[in-house]
Amino acid sequence: SFSGDVVGPYTINHSVKVCDPDAWSKAAEAAAAASGVDVASYPHRVYVMPSSYCGAAGLGSVGGNPSHAWIFTCATKGVYAHELGHNLGLDHAAGVLNGQMNDFGDGSDPMATSGNGLLGLNAPHRHQLGWASPQVITASGTYNVAPLAPDPSTVGAPQVYVIPKSDTNEWYYVSTRFALKYDSILQPYYVNALSIHRYTGRMLPSIAYVTKTYLLAELTDGQ
DSSP states (O other): OOOOOOOOOOOOSOOTTSOOHHHHHHHHHHHHHHTTOOGGGOSEEEEEOOOOTTSSSEEEOSSOSSEEEEESOTTOHHHHHHHHHHHHTOOOEEEEETTEEETTOOTTSTTTOOOSSOOOOOHHHHHHTTSOOOEEOOSOOOOOOOOSSSOGGGOSSOSOEEEEETTTTEEEEEEEOOSOGGGGGOOGGGSSSEEEEEEOOOOTTOGGGOOOEEEEEEEOTTO
């Protein structure tokens, strides 16, 4: 979770008709500092801007201290989640869309969608942030998997399994999503099925390890 402060608004002498987020943020920080804000004390900085010519709902640095996020659609919650995800070091949640791999094809994760709801993260992103401890599967068998949304201490089975993918030094991630908590707004396609992702298996904070997660399939009973 985050804690922090909201300051401003500030008027800066810049046009939004030229995409220059770096100049906007420097001007906003200068205005905040002039009003008495200790800008240097904030490791994550989010600038809520008017609509711009940048051609995006928002922008965000991947990691960084301080990290920076620019929001151009201030009423859309998912944009904040998406850009803050980049600030934490996450890349996009890719997946198969219309038969082809797409950088934003995993609609179960805020790193693919930036709608007006707040979604939970997919299994590999939870592992990447250190929120999940996957159990490795090395033998055929029957395995119980708990849904991702509840607190791990309240469920009676692992929430994430991984299977080694030795040909690419990656892992298959196995998880399931129920319509609970943040996952209550998931599209039906992602609910009550096994989500199969592919990911490197690496954790943050090393930015050198950042890469996309890939949703490969949603498996229903019997598949």
